[in-house]
Amino acid sequence: MPEVFIDGKRYEFEGKPKLLQFILDQGLEVPFFCYHPSMSIPANCRQCMVKVGTPIADKDTGEYELDENGERKIRWFPKFQTSCSTTVSDGMVVHTQESSEEVARAQKDTLEFILINHPLDCPICDQAGECPLQIQTYKYGPEGSRFEVKKVHKPKRVQLGERVTLDAERCINCTRCVRFTEEISETNQLTIVSRGDKNYPMTAPGEEFDDPYSMNTVDICPVGALTSTDFRFKARVWEMNQTPSIDITNGKGCNVDLWTRDNLVLRITPRQNEDVNDYWMPDEGRDAYQQFNENRVSRPSIKLDGDNQSNTSWNNAIETFAEVLEAHEADNLAVIGSPHASVEENYAFNKFFNLLGAANAKFTPHVIPGYGDDFLITDDQAPNANGCRLINLDESEADGIKAAIQNAEVVIILSDDLIGRDVFSAEDLDDKYIISLATNQTPTVEASDLVIPITCIAEHAASYINVDGRIQRSYPAKETKYTNRRLNLEMSEGRLDRYGTNFDNWVSEENKVDCLPVWEFLNHLGDRLGLAYQQDHSRTIFAELSNQFPALEEITYERMDEEQGVQLPIEQQEVTQA
Numbered sequence: 001m002p003e004v005f006i007d008g009k010r011y012e013f014e015g016k017p018k019l020l021q022f023i024l025d026q027g028l029e030v031p032f033f034c035y036h037p038s039m040s041i042p043a044n045c046r047q048c049m050v051k052v053g054t055p056i057a058d059k060d061t062g063e064y065e066l067d068e069n070g071e072r073k074i075r076w077f078p079k080f081q082t083s084c085s086t087t088v089s090d091g092m093v094v095h096t097q098e099s100s101e102e103v104a105r106a107q108k109d110t111l112e113f114i115l116i117n118h119p120l121d122c123p124i125c126d127q128a129g130e131c132p133l134q135i136q137t138y139k140y141g142p143e144g145s146r147f148e149v150k151k152v153h154k155p156k157r158v159q160l161g162e163r164v165t166l167d168a169e170r171c172i173n174c175t176r177c178v179r180f181t182e183e184i185s186e187t188n189q190l191t192i193v194s195r196g197d198k199n200y201p202m203t204a205p206g207e208e209f210d211d212p213y214s215m216n217t218v219d220i221c222p223v224g225a226l227t228s229t230d231f232r233f234k235a236r237v238w239e240m241n242q243t244p245s246i247d248i249t250n251g252k253g254c255n256v257d258l259w260t261r262d263n264l265v266l267r268i269t270p271r272q273n274e275d276v277n278d279y280w281m282p283d284e285g286r287d288a289y290q291q292f293n294e295n296r297v298s299r300p301s302i303k304l305d306g307d308n309q310s311n312t313s314w315n316n317a318i319e320t321f322a323e324v325l326e327a328h329e330a331d332n333l334a335v336i337g338s339p340h341a342s343v344e345e346n347y348a349f350n351k352f353f354n355l356l357g358a359a360n361a362k363f364t365p366h367v368i369p370g371y372g373d374d375f376l377i378t379d380d381q382a383p384n385a386n387g388c389r390l391i392n393l394d395e396s397e398a399d400g401i402k403a404a405i406q407n408a409e410v411v412i413i414l415s416d417d418l419i420g421r422d423v424f425s426a427e428d429l430d431d432k433y434i435i436s437l438a439t440n441q442t443p444t445v446e447a448s449d450l451v452i453p454i455t456c457i458a459e460h461a462a463s464y465i466n467v468d469g470r471i472q473r474s475y476p477a478k479e480t481k482y483t484n485r486r487l488n489l490e491m492s493e494g495r496l497d498r499y500g501t502n503f504d505n506w507v508s509e510e511n512k513v514d515c516l517p518v519w520e521f522l523n524h525l526g527d528r529l530g531l532a533y534q535q536d537h538s539r540t541i542f543a544e545l546s547n548q549f550p551a552l553e554e555i556t557y558e559r560m561d562e563e564q565g566v567q568l569p570i571e572q573q574e575v576t577q578a
Helices: 019-025 101-114 132-140 176-184 216-220 288-293 314-326 343-355 385-390 398-406 495-499 518-529 538-548 557-563
Strands: 003-006 009-012 049-055 074-076 092-095 164-166 191-193 200-202 226-228 241-246 255-261 264-270 301-303 309-311 333-336 410-414 433-438 450-453 463-465 470-473
Touching: 019 092, 049 101, 101 132, 164 200, 176 216, 216 226, 216 264, 264 288, 301 314, 314 433, 314 450, 314 518, 333 343, 333 398, 343 385, 343 410, 343 463, 343 518, 343 538, 385 463, 470 557
Parallel strands: 003 092, 333 410, 410 433, 433 450
Antiparallel strands: 003 009, 049 074, 049 092, 164 226, 191 200, 241 255, 255 264, 301 309, 301 450, 463 470
């Protein structure tokens, strides 16, 4: 097995890995800025330099030459090498900053050059606290600057596009953003303009940075040069909680992190998963934070007179729901599930009405033909169509949903804006009693006679099956009126959550939505109806699913966590939208 010696320790390797990535894979550290594992290697920041040598071997015998101490003689490269572009070879000896004062000094000097014209604006920079330049300067950089001349000034607050703002003075010319548009999104919308210490990334004259993946350049920028226009100056990274979740804006199920403060999701960033989205996510997935925060259904509401809905109590909502069910035969119920809701929500919802004698819940996929791009944006706009299929909900096109409604007296809809996506119109619901279990205000909710507010993906733990048949799960990132971050072991707790009080200006009860998980509401409704129905938690629901459906037999939340989702043995289907 080929071997390499790094700071005096022996490691075995296979293939032809690059030295920097190999070092990182061993849990070791070498500072770098321009390198990214999913893009080409320009080696232009020079920060990852290390001392490299190879053993001297006899050309005829292949035996290594030894010194007087019996150690292999090493022929050192005449100059330090950039570890990102150096291929590991058998017998190679590497000294990093951990074992070589020369390497440590070289890295320090490189940082000093990088910082010559860098503005000293860390206190007001959005990148502060998660900035590689800031972190590495503390670890490896000079203690101060020897340059007292005026720094070079460049354009500031440049609106490259609708989503990305450039502060060119902070740019260190790592070219990550340019390479992203060339190699990943392939829009070629960014390039480096000007020369020397005056250059920076920019679009072509008159062009807008409207790449559908533009904000990934903000994520990979190692300084605060590229910032999110929408997120600028909203919060510091240390003020927010970071919670793993899934993108619900389409069927790919990109892995994401939800960043919350004071129970509001302030931003969404991609979370690495090589089997789903690598390091990236589409820009439209980041807008979901508005869906989690704004226009929420909070407290049940009911139509009493005319078309106006009025808030009501939970007890009254449960009583009204029960009276409607008691006044109608099960055959007169149209139960409609949702590809926008989780596996657990659809299962608990369908099981409840099956126990009442109603027909199996129907659902219709949310597909826009031609919308996808063969990368991370799909034609399927819903995160869980395959989940609905796996638990055997009845898949139907729009005509089938309309027919079910026409033949029903009561229509019960789970978390799907069927009017908003033109499956049917509000007129199709005339003379029907409409009950919506919903997360947000929508045209379907507005047309409903009874509205039950339920938790969204940011407020519960649940699983979703993406277009490729991979099951993944979410974690609760936001509290509701009835949950507490300190009591829920699946919720992360940040500094402000831990030490904030109701008297502090960073804590507001107004940001907690008055809603319940679907299964919890149905428990209360079942108690009122005398129905033998009890679903305590999404975990117990999933355990029941695992026992009932062979495809989920060996799947658990723990396994989904460990493997970042599990590929299921299910057949993929072509879906079309009527």
